[in-house]
Amino acid sequence: MIYWRKSSHSQGGGQGECVEVSTNTAxxxxxxxxxxxxxxxxxxxxxxxxxxxxxxxxxxxx
Structure with missing residues (x-):
């Protein structure tokens, strides 16, 4: 299973700027x-x- 972490710089509230990075892949x-x-x-x-x-x-x- 791949685990994802949302960037702390992504904007909340439906702004549409959400980037996630995997935390457990090669x-x-x-x-x-x-x-x-x-x-x-x-x-x-x-x-x-x-x-x-x-x-x-x-x-x-x-």
């Missing part, structure tokens, strides 16, 4: 909590840190 899994059966992003720990850094810096803004 690679880290990331999903949208509004679509728990939907796609999941599988990343190694270092890749997740890089992704978060790029998101925070705005490198991935469209």
């Amino acid at each position: 690679n880290l899994l990331v999903r949208d909590s509004r679509d728990p059966e939907g796609p999941r992003l599988a990343l190694e720990a270092g890749a997740l840190a890089t992704l978060v850094s790029k998101i925070k810096s705005g490198d991935l803004d469209l």
Whole structure:
């Protein structure tokens, strides 16, 4: 069974910004909590840190 942890930075109250990360898998899994059966992003720990850094810096803004 995969256990999920919601980001402490996710907004509550139906704002729609809910990200969850798996806590017990070989690679880290990331999903949208509004679509728990939907796609999941599988990343190694270092890749997740890089992704978060790029998101925070705005490198991935469209």
